[in-house]
Structures are given as structure tokens and as C-alpha cells.
Amino acid sequence: MNISFYKYQGTGNDFIMIDDRAGTFPMDKERIAHLCHRRFGIGADGLILLQNDEAYDFRMKYFNADGGEGSMCGNGGRATVRFAHDLGVIGDQTRFIAVDGEHEALVTSEQISLKMSNVKGLEEHPDYAYMNTGSPHVVAFKENLQDFKVYQEGYAIRYSDEWVKRGGTNVNFVEQQGDQQLFVRTYERGVEDETYSCGTGVTACALTAHVKLGMESPIKIKVLGGNLEVSFEQTSADAFENIYLIGPAERVFEGTVEV
């Protein structure tokens, strides 16, 4: 059968977006991986279904590029809000449900401001920090990040015995570039490559930079695909609330594909 799809991107993290309010999309791992393949398919870091939900404006169901259902995707959340707005499903404010629970968002023509899940349990290790911002993230500070081997080093951590045992992780490398500015590069689990941006990843980096370097909210973050901002409130030594991921998200093209 042929289905309509839309392609969206948020700071270069790109997604196939499907209006699945009828609930008819055939959710099959191989099919989703094929659609996301950059040579044989449409090409994307992930595929997202916008579905109906009784209690919320919509449900966001996110799959990584390998076809497996992912944990929360921050940029995907922002792109799904833009998609829902473009479809006329929502106005300029929304409350929706995703794999990690309820989210709120505000829409302007330039930006989507997405409220992220509260964070509890920041682990501080000598060489890195770890936290779950809806998805699991290792955060390691590096100098001269532009020239750093993100794929090789990220892969080594992601597939180390410890992280395989713990269910896998995304890996973020971060460099401070001013009082309120970070530069972040991310190796993404489920894409198994460096992506141009990772929303839950930059959120983890901002919270880590606050704890380790004393950087205050809001923190601006440069990624390969553009610029994001993260604001937050720290409520105890390892807990954060009112976390917002703010940045652009837009439709790139649309089409039909046989599934």
C-alpha cells in the first residue's frame, strides 16, 4: 500500500513523520529501518507516528533509524509539535503524551519550546557524567571538540561492557565556549552514528554543565545542525524540573512511499 509521509528536521536531526491518527501504519522493525535508510529509503534519523490519544492532543510514537522503538527524542518531540501544528491538530499550545510521559509545548513561527521530563539521578564519574533525560546519556567534556573522533570514541563507550549491560546509551561530547555557551556533538544509540543534533543529549549536557561548571540557566548550545537553548531549575543536588528545550523545527518535503 502507498502512504503519505512528511520529512521534518530540528537542528539537523531529521525524521519521517506519519499522520497515523487512523492507527493503520504497519509497525514493523525492518520496514521502518528500510524507510529510514539513507541509500535505499527516504533517509532519516528516526520515524515518528502522530497518533490519537483520548486524554491528550496527540500521542508521539518514536522509532530510531534501526527500526526499534526508541526512548524519548527531544528534537523529534519538537518536530512532532510542528507537524501537529501544520496539520491543524493543535494551536499554539499543546499537551501530548510520549514514551516518557506527558509533555507541554509552545509554538511560534521560529521556535518550538518543549517541556522535558523532570530529571532525577545525575551520576558523576571521574571522566564523565550520566543521566536520563527521557533517554540515557553519557556526557564527557573534551577540548578541541571540532576535531574529536566522535564516531570512534562514541562507539567505544556505547558498546563497552558496562553500557551494553545497562541497556545502551547515547554519548555526548561537550566543550564550553563561553559563559553561557556549549558546543555539543553526539553519538546516537539506534542511529549508531553521529547525528547533527540530539535534543535529550543537549539537555543532559546543559544540566551537567550547571553541576560541574556552575553554568546558569538558560544555556545556549551549538550543535552541528544549528543552535538550541536549554532552561531549567535545579531542585536538589541531582534533580531538575521545569526543563525546556527550545529551538527551530521545520517541514522539509512530503511525498508518498510504498510500504
Ligand SMILES: N[C@@H](CCC[C@H](N)C(=O)O)C(=O)O
Ligand atoms: N535524537 C534524539 C534522541 C533519540 C533517542 C535515542 N536515539 C535513543 O533511543 O537512545 C533526541 O533528540 O533526543
